[in-house]
Amino acid sequence: MTNIATERDDPLEIKPDPNKAASACRQLIRAQAGRGRIDRALASALAAFGLPADYLDTEGGRWK
Known part of the structure; x- marks a missing residue:
């Protein structure tokens, strides 16, 4: 099945920077445990x- 011309690729399907991704995961775990900030974890991710930084408010909105 081919993609519709108006549909764009999901940028989350690319391979992220491994070091930055690991840091974001650690920050997210700390934030969920109450020892960190979710906004910093999201920025790292x-x-x-x-x-x-405004991805969720702009492009990310199409997945809401």
């Missing part, structure tokens, strides 16, 4: 994939 977006950076690991090379996505802009």
Whole structure:
């Protein structure tokens, strides 16, 4: 099956930067345990994939 021309590739399907992804995972775990900040973890995760800080408010909105 081919992609529809108006549909874009999911940027989360790319391989993230391994070091940045590992850091984001650690930050997320700490945030969920109450010892960290979720906004910092999210910023790290977006950076690991090379996505802009406003990704969830703009492009990410299509998955809501």
